[in-house]
Amino acid sequence: MMPSMRSFLLVAALWSGALPAADLRVAVLVQDAAQVSLRGDLVPSSTPGADLVAFTDELAHEICRRIRSRCAFSYVTFGEILPGVEDGSFDLGFGNFLRAPKREKRVAFGEPIFRSASRLVASPATARAFAGKLGQAVTLDNLRGARVAAMEGSKQQEFLDAIAAERELSVVATATTAGAFDALRNGRVDFALLPIRTGYALISHDKSRRFGFVGPAVADHGLGDTVHIILPRQKEALRRSVNQAIAEIRADGTGHRIMRRHFPVILD
Template sequence: MRWAAKQKKVVARIKWLTLGALVAAAIGYMYWDTEINPGSAQHTSSSGSGLEKTLIMGTDPGFKPFEYKNGQNVVGFDVDLVREIAKDTNRSLQIEEISFDGLLPALQAGRIDLIAAGMTVTPERAKNAAFSTTYYSAAQRVVVPKTGSTVESVDDLKGKRIGVQLGTTGDTLAHKITGASVVQLPATSNVMQELNARRIDAAIMDNGPATQYLATNPNLTMLARDLTKEDYAIAIKKGNTELLKQVNDSIKAMKKDGRYDALVKKHFGAAAP
């Protein structure tokens, strides 16, 4: 009887020692995972960071200087603008790279919180998204080879091969030109490559990216006349009135306190339009 009782005590003690060892190992692993290996934490976690949550921005980084790749990073005017919005709303920023024509579907599906991609406000787009106040005014321009081109005015575009980025307002405009053969490409850089190779006669694109590309493509030039004047705004899912107000308040604050002017000067080297 005494032997049996003693044996039970030994077994119980072994169980407690084993449990203690398991608990110590678990605590040790947790320490290693969070302190020694911090990269294992999910990006969206805000525990201990003081941030409310992550703001997910959708963009297509082929539209310099608004959004483009610098190594593996997406940079540009729109990225810096939304980074300031994230700061103003106490959020961290996450960027999702999506083709331009897939941005609105991604917004509607809830994959992203907003779109900042040099997106022009149009009646058609306004059916599928809410838009912030204007943050940049732009124009559609025609780019042609500097020599040997027969396109000297907008009227000369009739019947010509016109390159555009798929899904842009330039794409829409090109399709309205009588007899034009519209070549739709995934990015503005691809349009410029086709124009330099003379596989298209002209390109239609926003004046900001056009100016950037002309700086490194001396064989190309822009026609003097604007095709359209248009406004860029941030697209937000319909019904998300809280985020829409926060974005508008942040843009207003940036224009008032000088941050907006500083971003324009950084990316365009000029005063804010």
Template sequence: MKKLLAAVTIATLAVSAGVAQAKDWKTIRFGVDASYAPFESKAPNGKVVGFDIDLGNEICRRLHAKCVWVENDFDGMIPALKAKKFDGVLSSMTITPQREEQIAFSKPLFDTPTALVAKKGSGLLPTADSLKGKSVGVEQGTIQETYAKQNWEPKGVKVVPYQNQDQVYQDLQSGRLDAALQDQVQAELGFLKTPRGKDFAQAGQPIPSGAAAIGLRKDDTDLKADIDQAIDGMMHDGTYKKLEAKYFDFDVAPKG
């Protein structure tokens, strides 16, 4: 009987410890690279703003949690997530098989293609033949960097990685780059339709990219379930459309 009581006590303590260790998601910290307007950028007052930020704040509202935004270079997002610097990556991160080996993803948030930007009248196209001998800027850690290095660099295109997208545009404007490769919507609204992009244009047709979502640790299945439920709610009750309309006059919702 004593042995039985001891076993029951140990089991009870183990369950209690498990409950005590369960994560309380009253605060959700999102990693963000604030150089990618209109998805995420820095306002004059220092706050991060953009479509991703609005989506994240709405998710937190539905989960009765406080959103905290942690700025981080994009190429360090996954290591920082794994190191628990923050709880999720909400920074226009496209779902790829390589990333899925390391982290989990929420349900998709939007789906936009990739585009090449170059000087007006350059005649450049997003092909290895057209870009051979040219320098193309990309943000480190992005799918655009991976695409350019896999498809163009072996054929004589100089692919130049930068810590953030603002640095890419600075060197494009100064003439140190012949072209830049990034998300099409980001290029259009965050550069081409601004004063700094007046001498540039999209070069050729866009390249399909895939859907972007929130990157999460694989162990945080409870947080993923909560976030997925919040995303479903936004999609179904019209909130997503309202937030989308603040930034775009076209649909960026995930396909399918």
């Protein structure tokens, strides 16, 4: 390359702010085991929760661009993200984490990116059967004697574990939300307790059309609130940069545009 061309590119890079301030290792949540280690834009749309992965991946790329960092992305299951951020393997974790005191002791949370709640997913037939047994429509508050799947390490699993003995619940922990949904499809569980967005993504793309939400959505018991990016507690400067980037993409509409590309409705 000619020296003048190199100088031009260097000046252009400086001018555009494209030079990375730091290298960051970023963990992006996948919804299905088949998506692990695939790049977000290469995840087959036919795989469960592909829209969610693509949304999370694009959001992660946008945040990296805004904080002017060169990011190395890892596509991992939910259970790997928080420990990885805690032990410094990852600098940013895009896992749609609900804020919780126990988690806050381990990692730092960025500003909210959207809000979520949890809801049971089951087939209408199962819901009717349990309603018959319970004498009322099934809700998370009256569910008893059922097999319930939830993603390992999630607040949903934590909640189910906490009430399992009292409610005679059999909790099945899966590595991914798609795994929980698979357990439901395979009849290994009666219900799956999932985040609403994930639940929607899975049931709306399920060709069998056998499943739907059951009972009301729940936002209490730590099962719903704002959803965050996590990062190491000691990286305060990075947290400030990420928060600034979140504020910017919310203010200029980029967040909504990303959401709109991957979901039929904007729900933040």
